[in-house]
Amino acid sequence: MPPRSKVTTLPVEVKAWLDQSLVESNFSGYESLSAELAERGYSIGKSALHSYGQNFEERLSALKLASEQAKAVVAAAPDEEGAVNEALTRMVQEQLFNLLLAGEGKVDLPKVAKAVAELGRSSVTQKKWQAEHRKAIREEYAAEAAMAVTEELRGQDGMSEQLENRIRGILLGKA
Structure with missing residues (x-):
């Protein structure tokens, strides 16, 4: 050596x-x-x-x-869904695993462990962002739908603002 x-x-x-x-x-x-x-x-x-x-x-x-x-x-x-980031994370995980297998005891284990931990943290952050992004889209869609329904009802029979707000709250799950 x-x-x-x-x-x-x-x-x-x-x-x-x-x-x-x-x-x-x-x-x-x-x-x-x-x-x-x-x-x-x-x-x-x-x-x-x-x-x-x-x-x-x-x-x-x-x-x-x-x-x-x-x-x-x-x-x-x-890539709004984060698929590229997820694929890259999996590729890096695979490479680290191969490095461990091929290293035959010559691998700097603390560095590899830190890399794995950071990848895990990155993956969790990515999943959290995706969930928040999907929730925001659902909420935006629900708010638009609630607005459309209440506007439709208001136009037909002169619904009060109080009733409109109550219906919107029910539709949005806030009542």
């Missing part, structure tokens, strides 16, 4: 600075990054930084591509 990358052992704030610097420099200038890290007390050669940078750039590019494709899908097929 190869030794662990020196970049992955950097403190969180130094690694965040390095990642930001790589993005800002368009994944170039590894010699100057190596020199800057040396000034900060970390000895990492330009080759190791380049290797890390290539991997990071590939992951970033894949993420950008996926994001652009998702935006294109949403623009091409608006």
Whole structure:
């Protein structure tokens, strides 16, 4: 098993600075990054930084591509029911499951557990939104129907406003 990358052992704030610097420099200038890290007390050669940078750039590019494709899908097929989000959630769940099966004990279980928990929370939020959306549509439809019925009755026999409000309340389940 190869030794662990020196970049992955950097403190969180130094690694965040390095990642930001790589993005800002368009994944170039590894010699100057190596020199800057040396000034900060970390000895990492330009080759190791380049290797890390290539991997990071590939992951970033894949993420950008996926994001652009998702935006294109949403623009091409608006999804008020949340079916796309539900499908994506299931795909991610499947990938995490496959990762666990293929990992053979080499998987960062806390990270996977956190991802699963966040997916679950996302799914619950999605279901809650769908239920609220459907309820709002039903209520809007019921209010329109109640208005139509009371207007119809008012026009026929001169119903009072009090009776109209009572009938509307009954129709809307508020009486």
